[in-house]
Amino acid sequence: MQFFERFKRAFAQYLKHNLKLQIGLTLLTALILAILITPIIRGIKFGREDPLTIGIFERYLPPSFKHPLGTDLFGRDVLIIVLEGLKNSFLLGIETGIIATLIGTFVGVTSGYKRGIYDAILRTLADNMLVLPVWPILVILALYVRINDMLSFSLILAVFSWAWIARTIRAQVLYLKEMPYIDLAKVSGLGSIEIITKEIMPNLLPYIGVGLSNAVISAILMESGVRLIGLGPPTVMTLGLLIQYSINWGVLSLGMYNIILPPIFLIIILFASLNLINIGLEEQFNPKIKKITGE
Template sequence: MKRLFSLVKAFWNLFPGIKGKLGFSIILVFVIIAIFGSSIAPYKKNNIAFESWLAPSGKHWLGTDSYGQDVLSQMIYGTQTSLLVGIVAGFITTVIGILVGLVAGYKGGWIGGGLMRIVDLFLIIPTLALMIILASFLPSMGVMSTILIIGLLSWLYMARSIRSQTMSERESGYVEAARMAGMSDIEIMFREIMPNIIPVILANLVLVTTQAVLAEAGLSFLGLGDPTAVSWGTILSLAHANNAIMFNAWWWLLPPGLAIAGLCFGFILIGNGILDRYQSTRGNAAL
């Protein structure tokens, strides 16, 4: 437990501004709900033992849906899936974006140009539409399939951002000194340049994680997610399919939408906090 508190404190201290701290607090709440969801949820997942369309009450804080399931319990279990997809898909996206961006920005020439033309080619196609097409052709859509589809198709803008920053850094004196010291291109890219663009990488990481959460919700809402998993997107999809609006069942529609917005807002605040700290550091260095 001490290590856990130390880790939380270390992350808290990363963000000196109010925006970063607020964003971290929001994400921490969702992470706690995801980790301890099975213990926090008042009822078991997919429990249909209750009456349908019950309004919020002391027994069911967010009412029940048309299947007789407790909406609050479904929301808590959905946090686990939505957060897992967002974090893992965001990590995959970040790895690919860093590799492509660093190589394209540092090497330049036909290698960098070729990589950017590939990026430009994929940018012509709407990412969500491409995800829908790929999901439609897969024999089954599990959580891992969703993660891979989102992660492998969301790195394009991140690669361009990191390429631009790398092109700026490769002209710096420390890079020239590393070349004269006999360091290889790989060593220069990952040991010299990458540590100096960590704030840009982190800012992009929270952005792509936000996009992954939204993409998962979009795919699940369209019925292309994992049918066996509970996520905020599937809750919205079922509410729409069962005409929750006609039954005035706002408690089935609003909570998943607000949860998606809240999680994304938390990540955006963290990204803004990172950029504020980066700009402040650069400004102090310039002085």
Template sequence: MKKEKKQNELIYFAFRNVKLIIGLAIILFFLVLAVIGPMLTDNDPFDFVNPLGAQPPSSEYWFGTTFFGQDVFSQFVHGLRATFIVGLFGGGLGTLIGILIGFVAGYRGGIVDEILNVLTNIVLVIPTLAVLLIIAAYLEVRSIFTELIFIGFTAWPWTARAIRAQTFSLRTREFVDLAKLSGMKPLRIIFTEIAPNMMSYLLLVFILQFGGAILIAATLDFIGLGPTNAISLGLMMQFSVIWGAMQLGTWWWFIPPGLAITAIVGALYIMNVGLDEVFNPKLREM
């Protein structure tokens, strides 16, 4: 009964939180667009459909066409899909690795903790971009999948550190001792006693990782290290810049992807602040 009340309280504050609602609305809008957008157009993002080349938005090509006559709307919605996939799975992978390493290091402590700490610090100081340049030079074909794997495997260290610190403080709580006295095994203690207490925190971490992954992906795409066999918002920006969209004034080519990336990442961060206020009573405005 009390738990319901507590949940109700959270929902009450969630719905009253303007930041959370605005952020969530923006994300949902783009998510829906990414899901149904590709169904609204028959044009393949790479097909040269308009023989006239770069044309401003019209009723036939909603977002106009590129220098080569490709449909910008089609590129945009397919790119949006790619962006969400990278964010969701790349960010998700980063969160997962971070959580696992953080939990084990924080709970086990001692030598295990030291080793994992060294590992975390090494990954933390690796210059991601430089490593990627090298990897990119060796991979002929890069897909969105390789990109998200790479992002996931380099973005986890700060999460691991944060989770480790939280686990450290929860581990000394007496209910953890009591769980040990109940003969519970360490893994079970971590997942049934410690993790549930950090759910809100884990959600926040995931959102930050989500936004971070999108940004990194856009950066990689923009400097030409993105997927070679797919379209993404970052690649659209790269193409538009390479083919002089700025100079030629074909604004419809680069404005939509730039705006979408900014809006999505911005919305995620606003959501994060909003959620923080919902979960943390001290930040709530009474």
């Protein structure tokens, strides 16, 4: 508990002096607030009407007070669709990031602490995952596998996202194992599980946080790409799926930029916010970067 209190105070202090982290957290907070107020917007503007129901409004309506971003091919309100897509894309990124981080952390800690045959097998597995031709595999999956739920989609994306985290965590565990306090813990009679949970894991938290941030970014961008090849649950609206639909509908040729630009803009903002947070954390906790930036 003392470590977490020190970490929280150190993070709060660092936040005051890191502009990248401040901007990233501000942008991310704004996006989360937009997601949270979506039901309120729906209630105020449409009452009991469901703006996502096909044919409820006239299709391809231009932007207006009632429909700030107009309506789409199916007569649905574009603003609500985009906000719904933002929510699902963000949740997909978080879900995938958590799964990938849990796998990567387990593999990295086990590989780095146990060494021997465990290290050889897990390190080889992680190295092979890093050089896999991801997109050809995803294209094949899109041809032969039908995904109908977000959890299955997240698991598939996580399979291609954990290896980098595992290598980073393994490197830190190898470094921490050489620290004097680890030798002292062994002499004191602590077992491997206790040493890992009490001495090693708390010191890995910053790197786990960076890994999670990277995994979320990777998942959101990967989802946007694989939607274009038809992989993912077709009934769950995400920003990537909205972009795919917009391309298939030919909205650019129709000049309906109010349909395709908002999801692209939100993906850029979401990527920028998470990337700035990631850079800010790395500048604080990566000694090499910290030395270069002088922060």
